[in-house]
Amino acid sequence: MPCMQAVYFRCHGDLPKALEHYLECANWQKAHSIFVTSVAHKLFSSADHSEIRRLAIAMEDHKSEIENWDLGAGIYVSFYSIRSSLPDANNIMSELDSLESKNPACRDFLDNLNESLAVLCDQLLGTIMCFD
Secondary structure, three states: OHHHHHHHHHHOOOHHHHHHHHHHOOOHHHHHHHHHHHHHHHHHHOOOHHHHHHHHHHHHOOHHHOOOHHHOHHHHHHHHHHHHHOOOOOOHHHHHHHHHHHHHHHHHHHHHHHHHHHHHHHHHHHHHHHOO
16 A cells, blocks of 8 residues: 555655655665655755654665665765764864764765766756757
8 A cells, every 4th residue: 555655646746755655665766766856855955854864764774775875865874974973072183083084984975975966967968868
């Protein structure tokens, strides 16, 4: 039943509800696609970070089944992991040491972000060319 509801909500443009139902019926690829293309950026813009984390973490155990996980929801998981590991600004020296130790994680995050942008741009150009 959740899969039929997912299709219903997707066809009627209620993508957040479709996403929830795709998660319920374990259709991880469709859930990820909707999350990345239609839901996550709106939640991020409205600063609903806990909801983004909840949705991304719900898919994370199944990332091996999700194409381009690292370029989609994986970016959000990495971002929130880096963000939560940064210390409060109580001690500037320990903060600098912590930032230094986070360089590889930050570099990986930015590399994935750049690669994701390239993939999305290629997909967008392909879509535009279909309409020419």
